[in-house]
Amino acid sequence: MSQSDGSQNTYLWIGKLVMISLAPPFTKALSVMHKIEAAGFEAYFVGGSVRDTLLHQPINDVDIATSALPEEIKTIFPKTVDVGIEHGTVMVLWKGEHYEITTFRTESTYQDFRRPDEVTFVRSLKEDLKRRDFTVNALAMDQKGNIIDYFDGQTDLANxxxxxxxxxxxxxxxxxxxxxxxxxxxxxxxxxxxxxxxxxxxxxxxxxxxxxxxxxxxxxxxxxxxxxxxxxxxxxxxxxxxxxxxxxxxxxxxxxxxxxNQLNLSTSLSAWTFLLFYLEVKSEEVEPFLRAWKCSRKEIQQVETAYRALKVRMNRSLDRLELYQTGLEIALEVEKMAESFGIPVYPLQVKETYESLPIKSKKALAITGNDLISSLKIEPSREIGLLLEKAEKAVLEGKVGNETIQILNWLKEER
CATH class of the missing domain: 1.10.110.30 (Hydrophobic Seed Protein)
Structure with a gap:
């Protein structure tokens, strides 16, 4: 009995087999499958791509498992790369694409709770699927779209x-x-x-x-x-x-x-920022907290900026200086975060205010440290950095125009 749900995939239930039409990522890989099978070996799509197909979710990459040994795969295809050959994986370069082909395998004990002490290659698909983590991931699909399910993964998907x-x-x-x-x-x-x-x-x-x-x-x-x-x-x-x-x-x-709490966590930036907010992490503790999580320097800086802005945004809108320091992209994301708390948000106003700023970064400031040294006769010192910050703030607040002479004259009067 066949049935269609109105999508591109049509299902045919035959005992524990379900036949479905193949999505493009699978069809592109079919010539690889055909070549392996023409050499006398089995080949199947396995894992997450099969699961997501049954769930009608987008498919990006496909994994292929085979009864062929790594050295046999290397004789079948002219261009290969040993990406994990000790664990049975060979990357095949074929028709402008690359595919990771892994030999059916069983694994011995895991003394470090992460990597097997020994991998044994086998010719049985069932033995290979038996070592996988969850039933919904222990699914295989052949080149015709037949689903092979030894562990009731489809039942668990349905439930x-x-x-x-x-x-x-x-x-x-x-x-x-x-x-x-x-x-x-x-x-x-x-x-x-x-x-x-x-x-x-x-x-x-x-x-x-x-x-x-x-x-x-x-x-x-x-x-x-x-x-x-x-x-x-x-x-x-x-x-x-x-x-x-x-x-x-x-x-x-x-x-x-x-x-x-119902929160809009659509990016890693919002995820980290909300987490810090709920944990009530102090501002000076953000950097070591994220470093312990092995976040990159850039990500830490972005999260610190968003966290600082969110704490302000919980009470009021960002002023021009705060908006400048935050940047438009992060400021707009902070607006979405604030909305999760039921706070009225004004993304268009944020964008308009940001666009009206006379400068968008320190690089746009019309004076440099060298200008201060030559015009104000200042020796290279910490005072230069303080004066540049003072000028930057004054330009943003509209106290002086972003022109070299204006800024220098204003600084002379303010010193």
Whole structure:
């Protein structure tokens, strides 16, 4: 029996097989699949791209798993790159595109709770899928659009459930980051979590200490920006995962309040800024807090700027100097943040005021330190920086025009 939901994908249910029409990212990769199969091997699309296809979500990249060994893949295709050959992954360069092809594999013990001590290549798709994290990710699709599902992943998709493949304790001991991935998927997909999987996270949460902060940060931010952020964050708190994330251990109540409020967290900037606001992080503590999360210098500066502006915006609009210091892009994002608290916002007025500023950066100021040295006969010193700041503020406030002579004469009178 076939049925169509009105979209481009048509489903055909045959026992545990579902046949669907392929989206463009899959069709572009079909010639790779054909070439592998023509050489006598199996090849399937696997993982997130298959899951998202069934959920009618956009597909960007596709992952391909195969029964061919890495060296066999390298003989099939003329151009390859060994991107992770020790774990069975070879990048194939084909018709202007690149595809990561990974051999079916099983894995041994994980002494560091992140990487297997040993990888064994196998010829069985089922054995390969058995080692994956969650049932909704343990799905495969062949070149004709047939879905292969050994672990009831489609049932869990239909019921909107995140469930570990097999024993959740084993899956989390293999890779402790999977615990963060679980709460991330709850948030990102708007799903709920199966009880045994929750219990296993609660029991094994301390293993998160074994995982690099950079990897935790990726999952954490995706969780904060998900459509089901409330449920994801509450499970993150309930299971104790928050205790093993930088700066969060003593903030359970603040995190619960953060989870329960309806906020517009559409970017990493808004996610970090709102988090700092709910944790009531002091301004001087923002930089070390974000550094502990391994944020980049640029991101730290942007978040510091947004956080400072949001605290002002909770009480009043930004004045011209504050708007200049904040910049238009961040100021407009802060307006969206303020709106989440029910504060009246004026994005058009912010834009108009910013556009009316006589200068948009220090580089646009009509004088330099050299002008001060030559015209005011000042020795190179800290006073030069203070005078430039004074001139910058005066120009922004309209006390003097942005012209070299005007500014110099004004500074002479003010000194």
């Amino acid at each position: 909107k459930v995140i469930r570990a493949v097999g024993s959740p304790h084993e899956r989390f001991h293999e890779d402790a980051l999977r615990m963060m991935r679980a709460v991330r998927f709850i948030s990102q997909l708007g799903f709920k979590m199966e009880k045994e999987t929750i219990a296993a996270i609660e029991k094994n949460h301390a293993l998160l200490e074994k995982i690099a902060v950079e990897r935790i940060q990726v999952e954490f931010l995706k969780m904060l920006m998900g459509i089901g952020r409330k449920n994801g964050l509450l499970i993150f708190i309930e299971t104790g995962l928050f205790k093993y994330c930088p700066g969060l251990r003593n903030h359970e109540k603040a995190l619960e309040a953060f989870a329960k």
